[in-house]
Amino acid sequence: MLLLFPKRLSWLWVGLLPALFLIARPAHGDGLDPRILKMEEERIKVIQAVQPSVVAVLTGGGSGVLISEDGYALTNFHVTEAARGPVMKCGLPDGKVYDAVLVGLDKVGDVALIKLLPKKPGDKFPYAKLGDSDKLQAGDWSLAMGNPFLLANDFTPTVTYGLVSGVHRYQYPEGTLLEYTDCIQIDTSINPGNSGGPLFNMQGELIGINGRGSFEKRGRVNSGVGYAISINQIKNFLPQLKAGMDTDHASLGFRLETDDEEGGLVKLLVRQIIPSDAMRRGVDVDDQLVAFAGQRLRSVNQFKNLLGLYPKGWRLPIVYRRVNEKKQTETHETLVRLMGVQRQELSQPGQPQPGPGPRPGPRPGPGRPPIIDSPASKLYKAKDGFANYYFNELEQKRLLEAFRKHGDFRKATGDWALRTTGTLYAGVGPRGKRVVADFTIRSKGAKDRQNDLVQAIVDGLDYSLEPLSDEEKPATRRDPPDSGGLLMALFQYRQLLVHGEKGFVTSFSHGGVEPFYPPREGQSKPDYAKLRVDAEVLRTRHAGVDGKWYFSKKNDETAGQLLGFEIWIDRDEDPCEVYLFDYKDVDGGGQLPHRLEIHFGDKVYANLIVNAWKKEENR
Amino acid sequence: MNRTTRLSPMMRCLIVLVTLSPCPLVILSPSRAEESFAQICDKVNPKLVKLFGAGGFRGLQSYGTGIIVSPDGYILTINSHILNTQDLRVHLADGTHYHAKVVAMEPELDVALVKVGDNKLKVEDLPYFDVVEAAKRPPVEPGTGVLAFSNQFQIATRDEPMSVQRGVIASYSKLYGRIGIFEATYKGDVYVIDAITNNPGAAGGALTTRKGELLGLIGKELRNELTNTWINYAIPISARITVMQADDKEATVSILDIVEKKEKYKPLLPSKKNEGPGVYTGIILVADPVERTPPYIEDVVPGSPADKARLRPDDLIVYVDGVLVGDIHTFHEVLSRYHPNQTVKLEIQRDRKLQTVTLTLEKPKPKKPAAKK
Numbered sequence: 001m002l003l004l005f006p007k008r009l010s011w012l013w014v015g016l017l018p019a020l021f022l023i024a025r026p027a028h029g030d031g032l033d034p035r036i037l038k039m040e041e042e043r044i045k046v047i048q049a050v051q052p053s054v055v056a057v058l059t060g061g062g063s064g065v066l067i068s069e070d071g072y073a074l075t076n077f078h079v080t081e082a083a084r085g086p087v088m089k090c091g092l093p094d095g096k097v098y099d100a101v102l103v104g105l106d107k108v109g110d111v112a113l114i115k116l117l118p119k120k121p122g123d124k125f126p127y128a129k130l131g132d133s134d135k136l137q138a139g140d141w142s143l144a145m146g147n148p149f150l151l152a153n154d155f156t157p158t159v160t161y162g163l164v165s166g167v168h169r170y171q172y173p174e175g176t177l178l179e180y181t182d183c184i185q186i187d188t189s190i191n192p193g194n195s196g197g198p199l200f201n202m203q204g205e206l207i208g209i210n211g212r213g214s215f216e217k218r219g220r221v222n223s224g225v226g227y228a229i230s231i232n233q234i235k236n237f238l239p240q241l242k243a244g245m246d247t248d249h250a251s252l253g254f255r256l257e258t259d260d261e262e263g264g265l266v267k268l269l270v271r272q273i274i275p276s277d278a279m280r281r282g283v284d285v286d287d288q289l290v291a292f293a294g295q296r297l298r299s300v301n302q303f304k305n306l307l308g309l310y311p312k313g314w315r316l317p318i319v320y321r322r323v324n325e326k327k328q329t330e331t332h333e334t335l336v337r338l339m340g341v342q343r344q345e346l347s348q349p350g351q352p353q354p355g356p357g358p359r360p361g362p363r364p365g366p367g368r369p370p371i372i373d374s375p376a377s378k379l380y381k382a383k384d385g386f387a388n389y390y391f392n393e394l395e396q397k398r399l400l401e402a403f404r405k406h407g408d409f410r411k412a413t414g415d416w417a418l419r420t421t422g423t424l425y426a427g428v429g430p431r432g433k434r435v436v437a438d439f440t441i442r443s444k445g446a447k448d449r450q451n452d453l454v455q456a457i458v459d460g461l462d463y464s465l466e467p468l469s470d471e472e473k474p475a476t477r478r479d480p481p482d483s484g485g486l487l488m489a490l491f492q493y494r495q496l497l498v499h500g501e502k503g504f505v506t507s508f509s510h511g512g513v514e515p516f517y518p519p520r521e522g523q524s525k526p527d528y529a530k531l532r533v534d535a536e537v538l539r540t541r542h543a544g545v546d547g548k549w550y551f552s553k554k555n556d557e558t559a560g561q562l563l564g565f566e567i568w569i570d571r572d573e574d575p576c577e578v579y580l581f582d583y584k585d586v587d588g589g590g591q592l593p594h595r596l597e598i599h600f601g602d603k604v605y606a607n608l609i610v611n612a613w614k615k616e617e618n619r
Numbered sequence: 620m621n622r623t624t625r626l627s628p629m630m631r632c633l634i635v636l637v638t639l640s641p642c643p644l645v646i647l648s649p650s651r652a653e654e655s656f657a658q659i660c661d662k663v664n665p666k667l668v669k670l671f672g673a674g675g676f677r678g679l680q681s682y683g684t685g686i687i688v689s690p691d692g693y694i695l696t697i698n699s700h701i702l703n704t705q706d707l708r709v710h711l712a713d714g715t716h717y718h719a720k721v722v723a724m725e726p727e728l729d730v731a732l733v734k735v736g737d738n739k740l741k742v743e744d745l746p747y748f749d750v751v752e753a754a755k756r757p758p759v760e761p762g763t764g765v766l767a768f769s770n771q772f773q774i775a776t777r778d779e780p781m782s783v784q785r786g787v788i789a790s791y792s793k794l795y796g797r798i799g800i801f802e803a804t805y806k807g808d809v810y811v812i813d814a815i816t817n818n819p820g821a822a823g824g825a826l827t828t829r830k831g832e833l834l835g836l837i838g839k840e841l842r843n844e845l846t847n848t849w850i851n852y853a854i855p856i857s858a859r860i861t862v863m864q865a866d867d868k869e870a871t872v873s874i875l876d877i878v879e880k881k882e883k884y885k886p887l888l889p890s891k892k893n894e895g896p897g898v899y900t901g902i903i904l905v906a907d908p909v910e911r912t913p914p915y916i917e918d919v920v921p922g923s924p925a926d927k928a929r930l931r932p933d934d935l936i937v938y939v940d941g942v943l944v945g946d947i948h949t950f951h952e953v954l955s956r957y958h959p960n961q962t963v964k965l966e967i968q969r970d971r972k973l974q975t976v977t978l979t980l981e982k983p984k985p986k987k988p989a990a991k992k
Contacts, residue, residue: 138664138783139656163656165782169774185774187784187814214772214818224784224815225772263740265714266777298714299777 046204047143047159052093052126054157054198055116056147057100059088063146063157063197064114065206066127071098071116072242074234075196076211077105080112086388087376090116091155092125101376104241105387108179108249108341109308110211111234112196112387113241117376128198131205133167133230136184140164144188144210144226146197157197162188170301170308171212171227179249181308183227184208190226199228207231233309239536240311240512244391247512248312250338253278256289258300268297270320277337280574280601283320290331291319294529312340313548314514317528334602335517335528386509395510399536400500402560403551406583407590409497414616416441416494420596422608424459426482435459437608439487441494444468454487456480458606467491467543477545477569484576484600485545489567492540492547493578496562504542511537516550516563518579519597521607535563545569562593574601586613656785659766659831664780665746667825668694669710669770670719670733672701682773684781684824685709685733686836688750688878692717692735692742695750695878696823697836697854698724698804702731709735714778717742723877723884727862729805729854730836732877732884748825753833753856754875758808763788767816767853769824769837781824786814786851796841796850802941803841807860809852810835817841817851826853836874862887863958898957898980901925902936904947911946916967928976930967937973938966959983 055064055073062079066072073090080088086102096119104113116125142164145157152158166185173179184199190210199208208228215223240247253276256268268289273279289297293316297303310316319333383389404410417440423432435458442453456463456479463479465487466472478485495503516535517528535550546568552558561583566575577600580593592613598605666687674681685696694709701707702721709719717735724731736742759765765788768781775781789811796803810826817840824837835853843850859873870887877884901923905915914936919925936944940963944950957963959982966975 137657137660138780139658139660141656163783163785165784166774166780168779171774185782187782214774222815223818225774225782225818260716262717263715263736263742266716299779301776301779 043143043161043202046200046202047145050128050143050198050200050204051145051157051159053128054093054145056091056150056152056155056157057083057088057114057196058091058097059083059085061150061193062195063193063210064090065145065196065198065209066092066116066125067130067206068127069124071100071118071125072103073100073114073116074198074209075112075114076209077107077110077112078211079196080105080114086380086382087374088114089374090114092116093154093156095154099374099376101374101379101388103388103391104237104243104245104247106234106237106241106247106249109229109233109237109247110180111209111229111237111241113238115376115379115391117379128200128206129204130231130235131201131203131207133184133207133232136164136167136201136207138164138166141202142184142186142188142207143200143202144186144190144194144197144228145200146190146194146210148191148193150193158194160189162186165225167230168302168305169227170305179304179308180212180227180229181249182230182233182305183212184230186210186226186228187224188226189222191222194226209234236309236314237311237512241387242391243395243510243512244386244388245509245512246385246387248340248342250307250310250312250314251341252276252292252307252318252336253339254283256300256303266299268300268303275572276339277574278318281318281334281336282332282602283318283336284322286322288321289318290321291317293317307338310338311512311514312338313511314338315517316515333525333528389509392510396501396508396538399510399538399551399560403562404500404560406561407497407586407592409590409615410500411617412588412615413443413498415443415614416616417612417614418490419611419614420608421611422596422606424606425604426480426600426606432607433459435606437606439490441491452491454491456487463487465491467545474569480605482600482603483598483605484574485567485569486576486578486598486605488543488545488569489565489576489578489598492542492545492567493565495542496538496540496547496549496565504540504547506541507539508541509539511539511548513537513553514550518563518581519599519604521597533563536560546571546575548575561591576600576605582610586615588615656766656783656829659827659829660768660780660783663766663768663783663825663827663831665712666748667712667768667770667781668735669773669775669781670694670696670701670823671708671710672706673704674701680773680819682770682820683822684769684771684820684837686823686825686833687745687747688732689747690743690745692745693722693878693881694719694733694735695836695874696731696733697839698726698729698731699822699839702733707733709733710777711735711745712778712780716777722882723880723886725872725877725884725886726804727860727887728807728858728872728874728877729803729838730874730877732881734881748833750833750856750875750878754873756832756834756857758791758810758855758857759788759828759834761788761790764829765810765812765834766827766829766831767812767814767821767824767837768827769816769818769821771816771818771821771824773820784814784816785829786812786816789813791855794838794841794850794852795844796852797844797941798839798841802844803839805838805854805858805860807854807858809838809854812851812853815849815851816853817849864888897983898954898959898961899924899983900954900978900980902930904950907947911948914944914947914950924978924981928965928978930965930976930978931969933969935968936965937968938964940964 053066057064060079060083064073064075088100090098090100098116100114100116144160165187169183169185171180194210197210201207210228212227214225254270254273257271258266260266270287315335315337322330381390420437424435425432437458439456444452451466454465458480501508514537515532517531536553538549540547549565550563552561564579566577568575579597582594583591584594586592594610596608668685670683683701685694688695707719709717719733719735722732722734767784794809821837822839826835835855838852841850872887901920902925903918905917916934939953962979
């Protein structure tokens with residue numbers, strides 16, 4: 001299997017392109033079944049409707065498709081890689097050449113998001129509507145469009161028409177990482193230069209990005225077997241791509257082996273497990289993995305397909321089965337945080353990090369020099385771990401603005417306090433114990449303080465933490481016991497409320513969209529599919545502590561509201577999870593949550609009702 | 620969209636459109652076909668199996684495709700190298716897997732019959748293709764739209780469905796193909812398809828009408844003998860060929876024979892070494908003092924087939940009908956399989972160039988030829 005790169009075209013090929021004929025009308029319609037004529041007319045209509053959205057990526061030599069009126073377009077990573085720089089030139093079927101800039105990358109999934117610049121500010125681009133690739137079936141018709149063999153000098157795309165040969169296909173990695181999971185297999189002819197171009201269903205909806213073919217003995221031309229990345233996979237990554245991220249795919253941290261009896265169905269057994277969230281959730285060697293992300297597992301390919309759909313860091317439910325000492329079969333369901341697959345993630349801590357690492361797969365494209373002098377260069381900002389940090393800053397800004405609509409606390413730079421009563425579960429058991437818990441976050445500078453300080457009285461016990469002090473004991477950073485670091489979490493929360501992006505010295509970035517599972521009170525066996533909400537994510541690092549913040553992205557008045565956050569005292573441990581409920585107005589304007597549910601690992605630490613928030617402005 | 624829409628016969632017909640191109644272009648008809656094809660895929664797919672066997676080295680794939688021809692687990696496939704193993708495995712469409720045994724092979728037809736399940740591990744009620752029915756159907760005309768189902772490139776495992784492709788029958792004709800230097804064993808009628816169906820692992824897959832009716836078994840990866848281009852073909856289920864047997868009697872063999880006789884089927888073999896009457900070429904080879912002496916021509920009997928073909932001393936015989944003959948022993952062995960009056964194509968090296976000559980073989984002479992040139 002190889003990627004579709006154009007070689008220099010030979011005009012001899014032109015005669016072989018059946019696509020050219022498909023748009024030719026019969027000279028006489030006499031005698032033809034009117035239904036056939038109608039079908040043909042409909043097909044031509046669909047082609048004409050979607051054609052303006054098809055992009056010829058000139059730098060790099062491939063295709064693409066516009067997906068928004070402000071110029072965002074999808075293509076293959078291996079096409080942008082060949083452009084050898086973040087700025088490029090693209091042609092549209094209107095015959096014009098546009099400047100474009102790289103926005104986000106999914107190297108493992110071979111997807112890139114680019115943005116075309118309008119000729120005049122405010123000009124709108126034609127774009128393709130995203131379809132639902134899970135509705136596709138083998139046997140459906142499809143249209144591939146793009147620029148095979150770089151034929152079209154006026155950027156009018158070539159159209160080919162064919163069958164969907166298979167859905168949910170798995171294709172092993174090309175090179176080291178770049179794999180096609182859950183892809184669409186087509187007999188629709190795709191050739192070098194089609195890379196990155198759209199695959200449409202017959203309703204004209206975008207269902208995939210064409211990118212690979214199975215080539216063996218017959219050379220790098222259509223072999224009747226092409227592959228498109230499913231649009232539903234891309235949808236999971238799209239918010240991260242829009243945030244300028246260099247995204248990563250996922251692993252669960254264990255190796256599976258199949259075990260089956262003749263005549264039976266496959267069982268996927270855990271054979272090796274590395275320290276991971278899955279291990280902390282109790283998965284062990286010899287356990288059988290039964291379901292992942294809500295789907296029962298039937299084969300290794302199917303599991304890899306499912307895993308490939310999700311970005312690193314997402315939390316998804318798994319079901320595993322174990323035969324215990326009493327020979328009884330236990331079934332467990334739990335949420336697991338997905339690990340990354342790219343090299344930096346897999347290297348052992350303490351060992352030197354490899355550089356950017358070997359790039360997956362593709363060879364360099366036609367040797368064109370990178371474009372440096374382009375208006376698109378203004379939309380580019382380099383930063384480690386990002387394809388283009390400029391777009392991350394845009395997303396941060398947009399999200400923080402929405403967040404502050406629920407309360408702008410930037411002036412409350414003094415001490416903060418919250419008084420709560422609630423139920424403490426840690427060390428008490430499932431029934432809990434009614435307690436009083438008060439927390440104070442004292443700010444440096446306020447009342448001549450030298451250092452930030454968090455103090456708490458929980459159930460009559462005193463705790464105190466200097467979050468920025470290097471001398472603080474590890475246990476203190478995790479106080480109160482069994483909370484995973486609630487004092488540190490509240491300190492970080494105040495940082496976000498008061499200082500925003502400036503409150504996090506080491507890093508602050510938008511992390512796209514991830515699923516979030518706010519717990520329901522009194523629910524012992526959660527239904528994760530029902531709990532799940534998709535939330536916009538901020539990722540932070542400050543005081544040696546990682547934070548992940550989840551914001552409502554509902555299209556209503558809650559948009560931008562903070563739903564909860566997770567604070568990692570240590571990256572290799574479970575975070576302190578704080579879920580925020582009951583937003584109410586507070587003195588001085590704005591809203592703050594009035595119920596906090598704190599989880600650590602598999603347990604609930606406490607459920608606290610806030611009686612009062614107090615915050616001071618610094619003099 | 621109505622997923623239960625049925626196609627009228629009108630809609631299945633093919634329309635020939637004359638376009639800009641000088642050659643007529645066939646456009647495939649059915650309008651709301653997308654739904655129907657998906658249904659047909661669902662119907663056909665459970666009747667196919669994935670085969671895994673020998674191979675996996677030197678560009679030989681270790682996987683293939685087969686079609687179920689009985690509810691108790693008989694599977695028809697193409698006779699290929701993947702069957703040469705004790706560990707032949709089958710994945711059924713529901714994701715279950717079985718060991719399989721080869722119960723019959725017919726090299727002349729290039730098909731084999733495989734079985735899953737036995738008394739210990741019963742297999743029953745499998746969905747299957749009715750080959751008796753399929754063999755009765757007359758061959759479809761060129762221009763007929765077809766679907767091809769196979770596990771090409773081993774894209775699917777377990778319960779994953781086969782790849783489906785659509786195409787048109789380009790012609791119904793005799794196969795002249797070869798694999799590398801070897802001539803294809805099957806020389807009967809085939810469907811030639813306009814789509815790229817014969818990819819690695821596709822052999823043994825199903826060629827069906829656009830309604831999912833079985834037409835043939837997708838063949839191997841072959842090149843055309845004349846043009847050296849890849850052929851996409853399928854052996855019709857109605858295939859029937861005539862084989863000249865050792866006793867010089869003709870026998871016919873069909874796919875149906877194999878499927879009906881099952882384990883009892885004995886392959887028809889053409890006359891083999893020591894069974895044939897021997898042939899005369901008039902070629903006198905160099906002395907063979909050591910093993911593996913290359914077949915250099917020492918001399919040629921005047922008036923003999925070799926002389927008529929203008930063979931000369933010092934010519935080196937490299938191929939006999941595409942079979943590499945590295946030494947004199949192999950040359951004799953290969954030649955012993957031929958009959959008088961057959962023609963044989965020799966590729967010879969002369970002055971460092973390969974040339975092809977054709978000989979018409981004669982009956983062996985009762986006495987040794989006396990004269991030398």
